[in-house]
Amino acid sequence: MGVAGIGIVGGAFLTLLALCVGAALTFWLERALTPAVGAAQPLTLDQDVQLGHADRWMYPAGPISALFGVTAAAAVLPFGPGLIGADLGIGAFYFIVVVDFVVLGVALGGWGAGSRNAVESFYRITAQLVSYVVPLGLAYVGALMMAASLSTTRIVEAQSDVWFIVLQPLGFILYLITGLMQAYRAPFYEPLSEHIGGGVLSAVGGWKALLWRVSLAGLLFVVAAMGALLYLGGWLGPWLPGPVWMLLKTFALMALMLWLGRRFKPLSTAQMLSLSWRILIPAGLLNVLIVGGLILAGVGPQ
Amino acid sequence: MQWLAFGLFALLAVLGALGMTTTMSMFRSGIFLMASFIGVAGLFILLSADLIGLLQIMMYIGGMLVMILFMLLFSMDPGGAMMAGMQMSPVERLFSRGLKPQGENDGNGHQGHDMAGMGHGDASSSADDGHGQADAPSDGMAGMDHGSMKMDMGDGNRAHPAHHHAAMNHAGADEAQMTHGDSGPEQSTWGADHSRMTHGEMDAGQTQAHHAMPHGEEPGPVSPESGSGQAQMDHSSMDHGKMDMGGMSGMDHGDMQMDGDMGGMNGDMDMGGMDMSMVTPARPWAAWLGLAVTAVLVGLLLWRPAWPISNVAFSTDSPQQIGMLLMGKYMIAFEGAGLLILLGIFGAVFLQRPGSHPSDPGREAYVTADKNPVPISKDEP
Incomplete structure (x- = not known):
């Protein structure tokens, strides 16, 4: 153990701290900007919901799995040089993978709750997963190609000259849209929409409701932080210390995403799939092509 | 520490496989299979093949959820409630717990607590x-x-x-x-x-x-x-x-x-x-076969035959190595596969175009349903 142990404990502490700050920021921003996901239901922390059809193990496993995914994703977000939970060599890919645990959580919790709305929530979130993963990956690929690395710290360091949003605005727009899909925010909140009574959120109470709220808030935070890393230069910036810049950028991106969500009509799952496969994926491929051309032309970090 | 992690992941893999084969609920079966593969992915990560491990997790969470969805759409009894009343071996009973008939769970008492406000009435x-x-x-x-x-x-x-x-x-x-x-x-x-x-x-x-x-x-x-x-x-x-x-x-x-x-x-x-x-009669055979394979595997683990082991050193930057291989040695195959996938995507989008099958009445129904998505539970407050 020794140094490695201190590193692990420090990384875990940093991750949790970042997640707490992020969730608090998200809650505040939600209250300021837009009705929260599932705001139709008041947060019933003092009363649990009794479901006659609930599965004993899967139903509480849902929010735990979701929160695990968000926490594990927060581990690879660097808030400054060296200020990172765990600097994995494949950090960006790891991030995409562990965020999937939120979908798994909705599946487990929705099916386990056994109520009609919750099961419908599972159906819809699976369809939404199908619609966003490919364009989301393509939105990552642009930035990853320029940085020539999957490590989150090296992606940030590659933007020391110019941020990637300048070089690939198309990729940034793509990331905004797919990030909203991944965070289940306003135009793409069909799995948790009020048509199905909040979906899986309608079937929880007590600590499970709290965990769901925290993981959904934290999900928006980590998705926005990843966007800030990939396209806005992470902790880089003049005058202010690194973590402040990172938080500022993340916060601005969160505000932008929530504001965008208010501007557009909510899309159904079928419309989401159509948007994804007809527009976003070709746009992503085009972005990859453009970035390849830019790299060949010598633009960007060498 | 390493042995502890190995034991946990191996246990997860084996128990997941066992649960997958023995539970009566198809949904649980899929989730158990996913757990099993996540255990295997943990083993990959222990072998410092973290890229493969993460790939496995990604494939099997996303893929398995989609597969479960299709299972639910096409099967009669995805929850296993129907089969849960049948004769089961103890292992099956363990993994199907909660699906069993439970008298105390069935009363009308639960209906009042339903937060979603779906108005249940009692039968009378x-x-x-x-x-x-x-x-x-x-x-x-x-x-x-x-x-x-x-x-x-x-x-x-x-x-x-x-x-x-x-x-x-x-x-x-x-x-x-x-x-x-x-x-x-x-x-x-x-x-x-x-x-x-x-x-x-x-x-x-x-x-x-x-x-x-x-x-x-x-x-x-x-x-x-x-x-x-x-x-x-x-x-x-x-x-x-x-x-x-x-x-x-x-x-x-x-x-x-x-x-x-x-x-x-x-x-x-x-x-x-x-x-x-x-309840097929092949079940005992399957159990014996599984036991035999387990015995062979454990025997191999104890015996440890002197298989040739490659001397290539591990690198922590496996994505880069893979990228080098793909772009160097296997470039033609890689580009060909990419072209095929691209063609497949364009073909799918092209075929999915509404109106390309004007004779198919079911197609019209789908298109209308796409245009006017039905809120499924308008009737629920």
Whole structure:
């Protein structure tokens, strides 16, 4: 153990701290900007919901799995040089993978709750997963190609000259849209929409409701932080210390995403799939092509 | 530390596989398989092949969820509630726990606590006011765990007097019925498509057709007295491909006579055969085969034959190595595969274009359903 142990404990502490700050920021921003996901239901922390059809193990496993995914994703977000939970060599890919645990959580919790709305929530979130993963990956690929690395710290360091949003605005727009899909925010909140009574959120109470709220808030935070890393230069910036810049950028991106969500009509799952496969994926491929051309032309970090 | 992690992941993998093969619920089966693969991914990560481990997790969370979704859409009893009443070995009983018939879970008590506000009434009231809903799991509900039919909660609240006939009344303590009147006119396209898909010869408009399927040839441990338990599936409730296995209950023959006009449907649906699929005589063979393979694997682990081991050093930057290989040695194949995938995507988008199959009436239904997405539970507050 020794140094490695201190590193692990420090990384875990940093991750949790970042997640707490992020969730608090998200809650505040939600209250300021837009009705929260599932705001139709008041947060019933003092009363649990009794479901006659609930599965004993899967139903509480849902929010735990979701929160695990968000926490594990927060581990690879660097808030400054060296200020990172765990600097994995494949950090960006790891991030995409562990965020999937939120979908798994909705599946487990929705099916386990056994109520009609919750099961419908599972159906819809699976369809939404199908619609966003490919364009989301393509939105990552642009930035990853320029940085020539999957490590989150090296992606940030590659933007020391110019941020990637300048070089690939198309990729940034793509990331905004797919990030909203991944965070289940306003135009793409069909799995948790009020048509199905909040979906899986309608079937929880007590600590499970709290965990769901925290993981959904934290999900928006980590998705926005990843966007800030990939396209806005992470902790880089003049005058202010690194973590402040990172938080500022993340916060601005969160505000932008929530504001965008208010501007557009909510899309159904079928419309989401159509948007994804007809527009976003070709746009992503085009972005990859453009970035390849830019790299060949010598633009960007060498 | 390493051994502890290895033990945990290996246990997860093995227990997941065991649960996958023995549980009665298809959803649980898929989740167990996912857990098993996540355990294997953990083993990969322990072998410092973290890219492969993460790839495995990504593939199997996303892929397995989609697969589970298709299983649910196309299978009769995804929750395993129907098979849970049958004779099970102890292992199966362990992994199907919660799917078993539970008398105390079945009362009307749970309905009041439903936060989603789906108005459940008890059977006596709903039988009168013409709702297609008779949710009366009673004490003598034979063989079927009402508490674990996953999709049954939202009984349709719409009034369907036409669909409501005498057989739906709560008639005795040894029968429990539940119908779902979900075939609102706005959902008729979905219902029609899926009913055509699953029951080829069934008229889709015949929404009140109740299939009575005998599946009680194998008397379960709990229902030895119900000679022919009937699984009744409300045909009208298959909106969005979700088949509510409503009204699975032990019914006596009197009720089958009541909807005797549907009696002819018995032979059409081979549901009785599907029920019994878990109780094939091959099961002991499969168990022995599994034990034999386990013995061979453990034996290999103990014996450790001197297989040649490659001396290539591990690198922590495996993605870069893979990239080098793909762009160097295997570039032609890689580009070819990429081109194929691209063609496939464009082909799929092209084929998905509405109107490219003008002769197909089902296509029109899908297109209209796409244009006007139906809020599935308008009736729920």
